[in-house]
Amino acid sequence: MLSHKKTYLVLAILLLVCAVPLLAQDTSVSYNSYSSDPVPRAFDESIVALWNEAHPEMPVNHSILNHEDFKQAIRAYLVAEPSPDVLTWFAGNRARFFIDKGLILDLSDMWAANGFDQSYAPGFNALATVGGSQYFLPTSYYWWAIYYRPSLFERAGITQVPETWEDFLGTCDALNAAGITPITIGARFRWPAAAWFDYLNMRTNGPDFHINLMLLQESYTDERVKATFAHWQELLDHNCFVQDPAALDWQEAVDDMVQERAAMYLMGAFIVDSYPDDMEDDLDFFRFPIIDPAIPVGEDAPTDGFFISANARNPQGAQEFLAFLGSQEVQQMALNELGRLPTRTDVDISGVAAPTQKGIALIQSADYVAQFYDRDTTPPMAEAGMDGFMRFWDDPASIDTILQDLEAERLRVLEEEGG
Amino acid sequence: MAQAASVTRNTRTKRRIDWTPYLFLLVPLAVYFVWIIAPTFYTFYLSMTNWDGIDPYPKFIFLDNFQYLFTKDRTFSEALINNLRWVVVFITIPTSAGLGLAMVFNNEMRGGRWYKISFYSPLVISLTVIGLIWGWVYHPRAGLINGFLSIIGVEDPPGWLGDRGLAIWCVIIAAAWRQVGYVMVLYLAGLKNIDPSFVDAARVDGANRWQLFRRVILPLLAPVTTIVVVISIIDSLRAFDLVSIMTRGAQSTQVLANFMYIEAFNNYRMGYGAAIAVVLFAISMVFIIFYLSRVIKDELEY
Numbered sequence: 032m033l034s035h036k037k038t039y040l041v042l043a044i045l046l047l048v049c050a051v052p053l054l055a056q057d058t059s060v061s062y063n064s065y066s067s068d069p070v071p072r073a074f075d076e077s078i079v080a081l082w083n084e085a086h087p088e089m090p091v092n093h094s095i096l097n098h099e100d101f102k103q104a105i106r107a108y109l110v111a112e113p114s115p116d117v118l119t120w121f122a123g124n125r126a127r128f129f130i131d132k133g134l135i136l137d138l139s140d141m142w143a144a145n146g147f148d149q150s151y152a153p154g155f156n157a158l159a160t161v162g163g164s165q166y167f168l169p170t171s172y173y174w175w176a177i178y179y180r181p182s183l184f185e186r187a188g189i190t191q192v193p194e195t196w197e198d199f200l201g202t203c204d205a206l207n208a209a210g211i212t213p214i215t216i217g218a219r220f221r222w223p224a225a226a227w228f229d230y231l232n233m234r235t236n237g238p239d240f241h242i243n244l245m246l247l248q249e250s251y252t253d254e255r256v257k258a259t260f261a262h263w264q265e266l267l268d269h270n271c272f273v274q275d276p277a278a279l280d281w282q283e284a285v286d287d288m289v290q291e292r293a294a295m296y297l298m299g300a301f302i303v304d305s306y307p308d309d310m311e312d313d314l315d316f317f318r319f320p321i322i323d324p325a326i327p328v329g330e331d332a333p334t335d336g337f338f339i340s341a342n343a344r345n346p347q348g349a350q351e352f353l354a355f356l357g358s359q360e361v362q363q364m365a366l367n368e369l370g371r372l373p374t375r376t377d378v379d380i381s382g383v384a385a386p387t388q389k390g391i392a393l394i395q396s397a398d399y400v401a402q403f404y405d406r407d408t409t410p411p412m413a414e415a416g417m418d419g420f421m422r423f424w425d426d427p428a429s430i431d432t433i434l435q436d437l438e439a440e441r442l443r444v445l446e447e448e449g450g
Numbered sequence: 451m452a453q454a455a456s457v458t459r460n461t462r463t464k465r466r467i468d469w470t471p472y473l474f475l476l477v478p479l480a481v482y483f484v485w486i487i488a489p490t491f492y493t494f495y496l497s498m499t500n501w502d503g504i505d506p507y508p509k510f511i512f513l514d515n516f517q518y519l520f521t522k523d524r525t526f527s528e529a530l531i532n533n534l535r536w537v538v539v540f541i542t543i544p545t546s547a548g549l550g551l552a553m554v555f556n557n558e559m560r561g562g563r564w565y566k567i568s569f570y571s572p573l574v575i576s577l578t579v580i581g582l583i584w585g586w587v588y589h590p591r592a593g594l595i596n597g598f599l600s601i602i603g604v605e606d607p608p609g610w611l612g613d614r615g616l617a618i619w620c621v622i623i624a625a626a627w628r629q630v631g632y633v634m635v636l637y638l639a640g641l642k643n644i645d646p647s648f649v650d651a652a653r654v655d656g657a658n659r660w661q662l663f664r665r666v667i668l669p670l671l672a673p674v675t676t677i678v679v680v681i682s683i684i685d686s687l688r689a690f691d692l693v694s695i696m697t698r699g700a701q702s703t704q705v706l707a708n709f710m711y712i713e714a715f716n717n718y719r720m721g722y723g724a725a726i727a728v729v730l731f732a733i734s735m736v737f738i739i740f741y742l743s744r745v746i747k748d749e750l751e752y
Contacts, residue, residue, distance in 0.1 A: 103715060106503050106504055106718070109504070110504055110506075132504060134504075219611070219612070219697070219700070220698060220700070221700055274590070274609065275590045275609030275612035275613070276612065277609070277611070277612035277613075277614075277617075277700065277701050278588070278589070278590045278609045278610060278611050278612025278613075279590070279591075279612070283589075283591075286591075410716055410717045410718060411713075411717035411718075411719065414712060414716060414717055418525075418700065421700060421701065422614075425614045425701075426614075436524065439522070443518075447500060447502075447719075
């Protein structure tokens, strides 16, 4: 048994040990990211090392979690006190969700002080801003487009990539006539089907209507949504798509192009990673065909970036580190080493490959940059929506019931948000 | 009176001794309470809130979640029906196949042990791996089944997991394949426990093989059959891994456990997810209590 004196002594020592970090005024910044794949991970670590070398008084503690676990963990991070300072996340609704709950730090001062309002492309400035203040630092994105094999187009006697809807249907017919499946898609996990909805809806009704639908401010039973599905129906009627899309992974559907069974694939730029390197000469992409030339052009370009928790322990240091992450030097390095597309306009892109320059031009010429269905709308709506798209695929005749179900889900989510 | 007093004193001393085992149980009971009992009741509470996983003050909405679940949610009825299909397949196919295999392998035969091991081996493989393997079996282009079908000249083979009408059955078959070995082992153990004198007596009485099986062995196996059926039902209700791996609930293959996961951790409807968990718990509880009462009764018999 300890005597009372000894007990007090032990308590006093314990207290001192606990108090030391407080007295020493910890100035470090904690940074949590989901870049767990080897190459981006190494790059991220090198950026942190660079910072720590230049700022030994304010070291950054970097922890990395894999993508899926991070998506779960972020909710716990942001409500913890104190929470990690700097976090990676996705733009659009995914970021909006936390911003609207007051969990994210307002970056307006840092934004203005670093001239980000000038150096970031207008579309990305808009993406960073909610209600006039900046909360999210968009740092990189990738584009979506219709990828195709020029050699197969040639074999089917197609001399020009389709630019209008009629061209596009004609292209499908010509490919079918040549015995080539026009479009491949691997929708086993459903999201590749959502890309078709995004583009058809933006091309049919314009990006404004699309984003309002994503924000649940328009109804799914609206005639305009039906018009979108009518265009989708035309593609089905022209036998544009591969058989059994729901049985294929998105990568398995790439094989259809590699093995010359199918000619086109609406996919993100990451399709190149799954495509054999020695065949990339015969892989190109074009803008999703314009249906109505009178309406503005929207493109999908999912954007990643950073924000700071409102409960951050060191908000000042976090903003300084964030300014570094969003600087021209870091974006230039990310472009040179990883091929990550810059959101700043002052990054030198002359050194990158021609397809990348083409992709950057595709997004920069767009009137609106959407984030992709499951990032632009709320998670339950995305879940129901993607399920609906696949149901439509299997049974186009039931479109009315499907849209009614989606509308019911929309109203339910709205009610939840209101309550 | 004097006698009565001594009796009370006796019980009192007894009671003091009786505390010792409880003291030993205190730690495991505390652990059990913290990790099992408390979360269970917390889930009951959550199921009556609209908690989104973040909000520190979720609203108490009483039975609204259950009302939506039972009256409006199509996915819930789909999941319930799929679980029901799962139960029906599980208590028929693997049970009869397992019993058949057990009857065969109960006889001494060359390589019998090897066969038993091979039928049991799927149970050793993790469900994730089984999901991946069967995903390849069902693959519409390069899969085992369609590869075979195209060899024998079938023109337009089905898309299996991509086919809304077939997908759930494909998943259940994969699960049943795994279950067969398990049921077989349970029945083999049951057959070993049958007193050979019953079988000999039946033979002496001139029973043929079918009569022997139908009138002697099967009735003697009844306790095992009960356990097999109850385990099959509970396993069907727990079904999650294969659906999550093979389809993630797409193509009308939703089951309750996966639906709960998606609502809670994908859609961030913790309260609603908890409500699904409670429904699943209530259905499972009926069979678990039945199973436990059986097991306890058996234990008392021996």
